Amino acid sequence: MNLNRMIENDFCITFSTINGSGSATANITLMRALFRMGIPVSGKNIFPSNIQGQPTWFTLRLSKDGYLARVQEDDIVVAMNPSTIGKDIDALVSGGVLLIPDDFKINGEIRTDIVLYRMPVRKLIREANVSPQLRDYVANMVYVGVLAHLLKIDMDKIYQALDFHFKSNQKAINTNFDVVKAAFEWATENLEKKDRYITAPMKGTEDYIMTDGNTAAALGSIYGGMQFAAWYPITPATSLAETLNEYLPKLRIDEATGKETYAVVQAEDELAAIGMAIGAGWGGLRAMTSTSGPGLSLMTEYLGLAYYAEVPVVVWDVQRVGPSTGMPTRTSQGDLTMVNFISHGDSQMIILIPGSVNECFEFGWRAFDFAERFQTPVIVLSDLDFGMNQWITKKFDYPDLPMDRGKVLWEDDLEKMLEKNNGVWGRYLDIDGDGIPYRTVVGNQHPKSGYFTRGTSHDEFANYSEDSVVWEEVFARIAKKFDTAKKELPKPEILLQPGAEVGIISSGSADPAVIEARDLLKAEGLRTDYLRIRSLPFSDEIKKFIESHKEVYVVEINRDGQLFQLLTMEYPDIANRLRKAAHMDGLPLTAKWIKNKVLAKEEK
Amino acid sequence: MTAPSSSTTQITNQVGLTKADYKGAPSTLCQGCGHNGIAAQIVTACYEMNLLPEKVVKFSGIGCSSKSPTYFLGRSFSFNGLHGRMPSLALGALFADHTLEAIGLSGDGDTASIGLGQFKHLVRRNLPMVYIVENNGVYGLTKGQFSATAEKGLYLKKQGTNPFLPIDIAMEALVSGATFVARSFAGDPKQVKELIKAAIAHDGIAVIDIISPCVTFHNHENSFHSYSFGKVHEEPLHEISLVLAREEITVDDFETGEVREVTMHDGSTVILKKLENEYDPTDKWQALRTLEEAANNNWLLTGLLYVEPNAPTLFDKYNLPDTPLNRLPAEKLRPVRETLEKINAMMF
Ligand SMILES: Cc1ncc(C[n+]2csc(CCOP(=O)(O)OP(=O)(O)O)c2C)c(N)n1
Ligand code: SF4
Ligand SMILES: [Mg+2]
Numbered sequence: 019m020n021l022n023r024m025i026e027n028d029f030c031i032t033f034s035t036i037n038g039s040g041s042a043t044a045n046i047t048l049m050r051a052l053f054r055m056g057i058p059v060s061g062k063n064i065f066p067s068n069i070q071g072q073p074t075w076f077t078l079r080l081s082k083d084g085y086l087a088r089v090q091e092d093d094i095v096v097a098m099n100p101s102t103i104g105k106d107i108d109a110l111v112s113g114g115v116l117l118i119p120d121d122f123k124i125n126g127e128i129r130t131d132i133v134l135y136r137m138p139v140r141k142l143i144r145e146a147n148v149s150p151q152l153r154d155y156v157a158n159m160v161y162v163g164v165l166a167h168l169l170k171i172d173m174d175k176i177y178q179a180l181d182f183h184f185k186s187n188q189k190a191i192n193t194n195f196d197v198v199k200a201a202f203e204w205a206t207e208n209l210e211k212k213d214r215y216i217t218a219p220m221k222g223t224e225d226y227i228m229t230d231g232n233t234a235a236a237l238g239s240i241y242g243g244m245q246f247a248a249w250y251p252i253t254p255a256t257s258l259a260e261t262l263n264e265y266l267p268k269l270r271i272d273e274a275t276g277k278e279t280y281a282v283v284q285a286e287d288e289l290a291a292i293g294m295a296i297g298a299g300w301g302g303l304r305a306m307t308s309t310s311g312p313g314l315s316l317m318t319e320y321l322g323l324a325y326y327a328e329v330p331v332v333v334w335d336v337q338r339v340g341p342s343t344g345m346p347t348r349t350s351q352g353d354l355t356m357v358n359f360i361s362h363g364d365s366q367m368i369i370l371i372p373g374s375v376n377e378c379f380e381f382g383w384r385a386f387d388f389a390e391r392f393q394t395p396v397i398v399l400s401d402l403d404f405g406m407n408q409w410i411t412k413k414f415d416y417p418d419l420p421m422d423r424g425k426v427l428w429e430d431d432l433e434k435m436l437e438k439n440n441g442v443w444g445r446y447l448d449i450d451g452d453g454i455p456y457r458t459v460v461g462n463q464h465p466k467s468g469y470f471t472r473g474t475s476h477d478e479f480a481n482y483s484e485d486s487v488v489w490e491e492v493f494a495r496i497a498k499k500f501d502t503a504k505k506e507l508p509k510p511e512i513l514l515q516p517g518a519e520v521g522i523i524s525s526g527s528a529d530p531a532v533i534e535a536r537d538l539l540k541a542e543g544l545r546t547d548y549l550r551i552r553s554l555p556f557s558d559e560i561k562k563f564i565e566s567h568k569e570v571y572v573v574e575i576n577r578d579g580q581l582f583q584l585l586t587m588e589y590p591d592i593a594n595r596l597r598k599a600a601h602m603d604g605l606p607l608t609a610k611w612i613k614n615k616v617l618a619k620e621e622k
Numbered sequence: 623m624t625a626p627s628s629s630t631t632q633i634t635n636q637v638g639l640t641k642a643d644y645k646g647a648p649s650t651l652c653q654g655c656g657h658n659g660i661a662a663q664i665v666t667a668c669y670e671m672n673l674l675p676e677k678v679v680k681f682s683g684i685g686c687s688s689k690s691p692t693y694f695l696g697r698s699f700s701f702n703g704l705h706g707r708m709p710s711l712a713l714g715a716l717f718a719d720h721t722l723e724a725i726g727l728s729g730d731g732d733t734a735s736i737g738l739g740q741f742k743h744l745v746r747r748n749l750p751m752v753y754i755v756e757n758n759g760v761y762g763l764t765k766g767q768f769s770a771t772a773e774k775g776l777y778l779k780k781q782g783t784n785p786f787l788p789i790d791i792a793m794e795a796l797v798s799g800a801t802f803v804a805r806s807f808a809g810d811p812k813q814v815k816e817l818i819k820a821a822i823a824h825d826g827i828a829v830i831d832i833i834s835p836c837v838t839f840h841n842h843e844n845s846f847h848s849y850s851f852g853k854v855h856e857e858p859l860h861e862i863s864l865v866l867a868r869e870e871i872t873v874d875d876f877e878t879g880e881v882r883e884v885t886m887h888d889g890s891t892v893i894l895k896k897l898e899n900e901y902d903p904t905d906k907w908q909a910l911r912t913l914e915e916a917a918n919n920n921w922l923l924t925g926l927l928y929v930e931p932n933a934p935t936l937f938d939k940y941n942l943p944d945t946p947l948n949r950l951p952a953e954k955l956r957p958v959r960e961t962l963e964k965i966n967a968m969m970f
Contacts, residue, residue: 050970182970227969237965243955245947246717248710265965269957277943279954281717285710286743293703293710293740300701300711301718302948304955319704383956413966416959421952460699461719461946463676470692472702482692 024216027057027082029093033161034106036099038070040155043183043194044162045076046408050179050228051171052080053410058222060086060530061408062606067253067346073102084222086409087531088606093215096161097122107132115168115213117161133213137164142204146197156197163201167209169217173202227413231378231404235308235334236261237414238382240269243421244332245303248283248294250313253346254402255336258308259284288313292320292333299324299331300471302426302459304386308334311353312343314360321395322361323473328446328455328496330389330396330424337401339604348604349402351526351575357397358554358584364493366500368396368507369554373529375404375411377552383417384508390424392503393457401575403527403606425456429464436466444479445469446492453499500555507553510560518545520620521567523560523596525551525581527606528573534609535573539616546616551581556588564592571599571616575607636672644669646696651686656808656834656849657756661693663811664725664754667818668695671866678723679715683708683737686763687729687756687834695725706737709744712751713936719946720937723822724751731761734770734789745798745827747936752821753829755791756808758836759847766839773846773920778839792927793913795829796906801930802828803909805923807852808835813924819864820926825887826935833922852922859903859912859925861895886931894926903929 031048035041045061052059060079066072079089094115097106100122107116107124112131118124120136128134139160143153166173177195184190236258239247249259262282270279285291291307298305309317314335324331337353339345357367368388372378381398389396427435427443435443435456443466446455455478458467469480477483478492515536524532529550536546549563564570564585572582579598586593599615601607632640644665649658668678675697682688684705691700703711712726733741733755744753759772768776768784771791776784795803802824804817814832821828833852835841841848860882867889884892884903894903902908909928916923943950 053970179970227966229969233969241956241962243952245950245955246714248714269961269965270955272943272954275943276941278941279943279947279950281940281942281947283713283717286739289707290710290713290740290743293707294714297701297703297711297714298717299714301715303714303718305714320707323704414962414969416962417956421956423952458699459718459948460679460715460722461676461948462699463674465676465697468676468697468699470700470702473704474702 023214025093025214026216026218027080027220029080029215030089030091031078031094031096031165032092032106032109033076033078033096034099034102035074035076035158037065037068037072037074039098039158041074041076041098041158043155044158045078047176047179047183048162048165048171049078049408050182051175052078052217053223053228054175054178055172055217056220056223057217058082058084058086058410060410062088062403063407064605065347073099080217082220082222085530085534085609087534087609090608090610096165098158098161113214115215117164135164135168135209137161137201138204142197142200146200148193148197152193156194159194159197160201163198164205164209166198166202167205168211168213169215171217172219173199223410225413226410228408228410229375230257230406230408231372231375231400232258232336232406233261234375234378234411234414235382235398235400235405237265238379239306239332239386240265241417242383242386243304244306244386245280246295246298246305248285248291248307250285250288250291250309252310252313254338254406255308255310255313255334257406258334258336288316289320292317292331295331295333296320296324296329299389300329300459304390305330306332306334308336310336310338311340314353314356318360321367322363322365324395325361325365325367326496327471327473328393328457329471330393332385332389333395333397335397335399336405337399339602345604347402349527349575349606350602350604351399351401351528352577352580352602353399354576355580355583357399366497366555368392368394368503370396370398370508371525371552372398372400372404373511373526373550373552375409376414378404379414387419387422388503388507391422391506392454392499393424394499399526401527425454427456427458427462427467429462429467432458432462432464432467446476446480446495447478448495448498452502453495454502504555504557507555507557509557510552510563511550512559512563513548515540515545515547518547519568520544520546520616521563521570522546522548522573523551523563523570523581523585524548524573528575531607531609531612532573535612535616538609538613542613542617544616544620554584556585560585561589561592564589564595568595569597570595571597573599573607573612576600576602635669637674639669641665641669643675643697644695646691646693649690649693651689652838654837655686656758656832656836657687657690658693659808659811660754660756660814660832660834661690663815664694664818667815667822671819671822673723673822677721678725680725680727681708681712681715682727683729683732684763685729685732685761686836688727688732690756691727706732706735707740708732709737709740713744713747713749716749716751718948720942721946726751726753728753728755729762730755730757730759730769730771730791734791734794738789738794742794742798745795745800745829748799748801748826748933749936750825751827752818753827754818755829755831756834757791757831757847758834758840759845760836760840762836762839776845790913790917791831792829793910793917796909796913796928800829800928801826801933803928804828804830804926806830806832807856807922807924808832809849809852810856810858810924813858813862816862816864817926820862820886820892823864823886823888823890823892824929824931826930826933846920846922855922857921857923858897859901859923859927860897862926863893865891865893884929884931892926892929901925903927
């Protein structure tokens with residue numbers, strides 16, 4: 019093998035382990051160390067819906083160019099699970115590296131085009147000073163040490179990563195780092211480097227942090243002034259609510275009184291979680307819930323009520339593979355159509371789709387502004403890939419807009435309103451002509467503030483009415499409210515390449531793969547423009563973008579091309595320019611898949 | 623409490639309001655429906671308890687019963703939610719302002735069928751609110767199907783004979799840890815009113831299961847939920863009245879030993895005058911035994927079945943500010959800029 023042509027900071031390592039074996043600590047430690055070396059790195063966990071004993075993979079991609087999408091092939095495989103070793107070897111590129119414990123037996127011939135290193139895991143653990151219960155856990159630190167030697171990963175950075183992970187608990191740090199060191203020393207003495215992969219410090223992660231989308235969403239919500247959250251456990255949304263519980267006591271205790279400025283309730287199910295959140299939103303709190311597909315299905319009826327009765331609420335849907343229980347621990351963008359049409363009857367939802375972990379934070383606080391401004395549910399579509407994987411992302415920015423509490427009337431406001439309008443105020447009266455009425459909330463002591471909220475048909479004064487004209491008028495006014503909203507929601511992000519005739523539309527966690535695919539396509543001579551949708555209802559920029567390209571690929575992670583379908587419905591006259599590019603196998607999209615999809619169609 | 627005088631000046635309560643201030647829109651329910659009578663007693667109870675309508679918030683699910691919040695306290699905020707899912711709505715809304723008095727109105731279908739789960743979880747959390755079930759053993763609004771509280775053997779025209787044993791709402795409340803459980807009969811307005819007042823005085827969940835006949839679909843003689851059955855068979859456990867905190871208790875017309883007093887959290891007193899048998903409403907075992915016996919014998923026992931006046935409520939489990947959460951200004955809700963720098967540093 020030619021060691022002169024080293025591959026630096028641009029390869030992919032997969033750790034194949036058994037879940038529940040404690041490999042997560044080892045994997046995140048390596049990821050953090052590489053991040054601290056300034057190398058753009060992304061980590062993807064592919065795990066089963068199971069607590070212990072099933073195969074799990076963690077893939078670490080180093081990319082000096084900053085690409086964060088998943089790649090299909092592995093350059094290095096650390097195989098700690100004998101039951102999947104055959105499959106794991108098959109995934110290696112030619113010239114790739116296989117690391118295995120020295121007591122693993124491999125049936126049949128081992129590929130001759132790969133480099134094999136055997137690690138004396140048992141021996142090193144036996145020699146290490148660890149209690150028998152911990153042995154299995156720290157065994158994973160052996161590959162950390164061996165890789166540190168082979169790839170030249172900075173040992174100080176590994177130490178820093180462990181220090182962070184164990185929150186400076188010296189005993190835990192030492193237990194782990196001692197094994198890393200022993201393995202590093204063993205490798206230095208015993209392994210001859212025969213492969214091409216190497217790391218080197220660079221400056222690719224300045225101004226970045228490392229976190230996951232659920233943490234970002236929870237923190238964003240807290241900075242958005244979230245006051246009430248109700249939730250029911252479900253993968254992959256659980257950690258969002260748990261992170262609220264973790265950070266709220268740190269950030270939201272009122273200094274003057276020592277009291278909590280929020281409440282979180284673990285509901286009995288999602289039917290209740292959404293009911294609670296809508297009750298709180300109606301009461302004037304910034305209220306939210308977080309869930310995934312099955313929970314969202316249970317929330318549909320209440321969301322319809324909130325749409326029609328005009329109650330603000332924020333729902334985070336961290337998408338997984340459905341329908342039904344589907345693949346609970348795999349990612350997808352399969353809920354878009356459902357969310358857009360959620361509820362029986364005509365309805366419409368404001369949908370926000372963050373395209374990065376940083377944007378999960380931003381939409382965390384902005385979602386409340388939109389919900390309260392437009393008095394309607396806002397559904398934020400994240401997914402498992404963002405929500406549960408570790409990402410490098412730009413530092414969170416402090417909200418650059420003051421909180422928008424919308425048109426809420428307290429006692430004095432209502433009095434002034436009545437004076438101005440000859441004593442008339444109606445909960446559903448469109449005074450400003452923008453489709454957004456004024457609302458009062460419970461506790462308001464003005465004798466004219468109270469009103470009756472209902473999902474049954476009502477007039478502008480919230481009185482029950484079955485008059486057809488009244489129904490149509492109120493319903494038309496709500497539609498108008500969404501026209502207003504459309505202009506104020508986050509605009510799509512557009513990236514152009516001069517001379518491009520082909521366009522790509524995408525959203526959410528498909529973004530990293532699209533970004534990379536555009537470079538791959540450019541290298542093949544195909545220039546593309548790119549529009550990333552950030553909100554629904556669709557803004558007018560999308561129409562212009564489609565009109566100005568002869569072909570527009572709609573890239574998304576589902577089977578049916580849901581975004582493609584919605585765009586087709588919205589813009590029937592130009593829909594013949596749209597090309598469906600949908601794929602969903604439970605894994606994050608790869609740039610290569612997109613490239614091949616586009617090229618296959620373009621070459622026809 | 624002094625009886626209203628017959629002078630022409632408007633009679634007002636301690637907060638200066640007339641009874642008319644507690645009224646709602648005219649009822650659109652059937653003439654004679656038990657639910658109408660209950661709405662009237664809610665009006666009187668709130669008037670007599672000197673509640674400000676602006677300090678009361680109403681909740682309901684779906685059904686004829688759940689429509690009734692329209693017919694009382696027209697000045698109060700109200701939310702008519704989804705079938706069986708009023709409890710969650712009320713819970714969320716009360717976090718917005720935990721100083722409010724909440725009155726929830728539900729039906730036997732709404733509470734004992736589709737909403738049984740939410741009902742029991744609300745009870746378990748001890749959310750401070752009055753929870754009235756207008757129990758007619760039938761789905762009124764969908765025109766006369768058996769509800770889960772219909773007795774076994776009941777015959778209804780559309781449905782034939784009910785083969786199942788009923789769910790006892792008071793029992794469900796008790797075993798879920800309710801801190802106030804009562805049963806009443808719409809044909810006994812005085813008891814209904816006094817129980818509602820006691821429920822308002824209670825700090826915690828106060829469940830009142832009121833047999834409230836559906837005159838249109840289920841009012842057969844001898845069926846458990848009919849007027850005629852209740853008129854003949856109602857057996858009050860005691861005679862109940864509520865004395866407000868500032869009023870003097872005069873029990874001179876009660877003989878000692880015949881009266882039991884329960885001091886409520888707000889300082890008012892529930893006076894229970896003994897009728898046939900001794901009944902101690904603070905004894906949960908007695909309550910459970912009594913309900914079981916009543917169920918086995920088809921007795922319509924009414925009164926305050928159980929009360930635990932000082933149990934911690936849901937809000938005692940939170941460290942909420944005295945100011946209602948929904949009155950907190952933005953600066954109390956958004957952490958200051960410097961904290962985000964620390965957060966970024968914490969992310970690695
Ligand atoms: C989800 C849902 N399912 C069914 C209905 C139809 N529905 C309306 S009222 C009702 C039953 C009401 O019974 P109950 O709570 O006993 O009230 P009543 O009318 O007897 O007072 C039903 C089944 C509904 N509104 N929502
Ligand atoms: S149908 Fe029955 S429950 Fe409904 S209003 Fe009429 S009498 Fe009352
Ligand atoms: Mg009923």
